[in-house]
Amino acid sequence: MELFWDILISALLVIGGIFGLVGSFGLVKLPDPMTRLHAPTKAATLGVGAILIASMVWFAVKQGHVTLHELMVTIFIFLTAPITAHFISKANIFRDWPPEKLPKPAGEGDWAVHTADADTSKGELAVEREKNIPHEND
The missing domain is CATH 1.20.58 (Methane Monooxygenase Hydroxylase; Chain G, domain 1)
Structure with a gap:
């Protein structure tokens, strides 16, 4: 044994x-x-x-x-x-990966990392939007 x-x-x-x-x-x-x-x-x-x-x-x-x-x-x-x-x-x-290059996930949803409702990315997306979107006053 x-x-x-x-x-x-x-x-x-x-x-x-x-x-x-x-x-x-x-x-x-x-x-x-x-x-x-x-x-x-x-x-x-x-x-x-x-x-x-x-x-x-x-x-x-x-x-x-x-x-x-x-x-x-x-x-x-x-x-x-x-x-x-x-x-x-x-x-x-x-x-x-930008959201446009990601393959669509199965079902109705979208990638949580690239949506404003995702708690892990809300701050980062707001900063990116401020940098990329021109303001009306510019």
């Missing part, structure tokens, strides 16, 4: 290392920020998760006590990585 746990822990470490390597390589080599965003949020997150689960299994099997620190860190990473990716992509859309 000891051999099974050693193989499982080793496999999780190797899988984690491969995912981490792929995520790091993608972060460096992909061409633009939106495609580079996928590498650390997908592959590297799975790599870190596999290594933390390997650590949790090792402590449970080899040391004889269960540690939940690794599980908490894994859950935290899996919950925060997509949210961070969403924030970065919204900032990239707002910074680099």
Whole structure:
């Protein structure tokens, strides 16, 4: 039974290392920020998760006590990585893409980042409108 746990822990470490390597390589080599965003949020997150689960299994099997620190860190990473990716992509859309060049989203709505009702962009849009729209007194 000891051999099974050693193989499982080793496999999780190797899988984690491969995912981490792929995520790091993608972060460096992909061409633009939106495609580079996928590498650390997908592959590297799975790599870190596999290594933390390997650590949790090792402590449970080899040391004889269960540690939940690794599980908490894994859950935290899996919950925060997509949210961070969403924030970065919204900032990239707002910074680099004018509303005319964005593809229309599905349904009736429009991109929230480019509407005045969006709480995250109301101030920025007002500043842009003041700079771009000539006043009647000019």
